[in-house]
Amino acid sequence: MYAAERQQTILSRARSAGRVEVTALAEDLGVTTETVRRDLTVLEERGSLRRVHGGAIPVERLDPEPTLATRSGRLTDVKRRIAARVLDEIPAGSTVLLDSGSTTLAVVELLPPDRGLTVVTNSVPAAAQLLARTDVSLYLLGGRVRGVTGAAVGEWTAAALADVVVDVAVLGTNGISARRGLTTPDQAEAEAKRAMVSAARRVVVATDSSKAGDDHFHRFAEIGGVDVVVTDTDLPDDVAQELRAAGPEVVTA
Secondary structure: OOHHHHHHHHHHHHHHHOOEEHHHHHHHHOOOHHHHHHHHHHHHHOOOEEEEOOEEEEHHHHOOOOOHHHHHOOOHHHHHHHHHHHHHHOOOOOEEEEOOOHHHHHHHHHOOOOOOEEEEEOEHHHHHHHOOOOOEEEEEOOOEEEOOOOEEEOHHHHHHHOOOOEEEEEEOOOEEEOOOEEEEOOHHHHHHHHHHHHHEEEEEEEOOHHHEOOOOOEEEEOHHHOOEEEEOOOOOHHHHHHHHHHOOEEEEO
16 A cells, blocks of 8 residues: 555544544554554644544544634645636636635635626625626625624525526535535534525535545535535545535546
């Protein structure tokens, strides 16, 4: 087993079990404990695991809903690659619904000029970035703003979305799995995301692979209701196959 394959196996086990232990991994993988510790260090530097005494814990288990600022500082290169690939799903002249989140914010940062887009968003940070863009027709959804995500949520948000139809919705998620679908910790946030899915002709989910298999309290969409999942190359092949079998196209960047 190559180092990259071994590290992916360790990460998958950590996300499945909630933690991994050095000695058990060494025995199961047939390597020394020193090798396992080096792998854990690599995964920690990548932002996927947090080292603890005797093992490691996936970062998403330690902080189920980090702030937007915290998430924006994680996996920045990965999120920019994902965002660049998402742009291929947004035709010129289309109407785009942008969810809140660090990956969708990366999409905003990479939007090229002169594509004639109409952008609808519940993200205050995204709207602030787009405000000066003369080539974008911007619509900001109202509602109660959650400080942790900078997203407008609640009845006002859902009511506004009930009366619009957009070409493409680009959504983030806290968790994704073939069995549980797309999930998030907050009920109001889930309601807003659910309304976004209903408003879109085509649904694109932009998420890094650390969200795979991490199921949260509130589900806002089944996998079958998604057209495309754009993620990174660290997504395990078996997980990608499970997602594809449930309906969406899965592409990596």
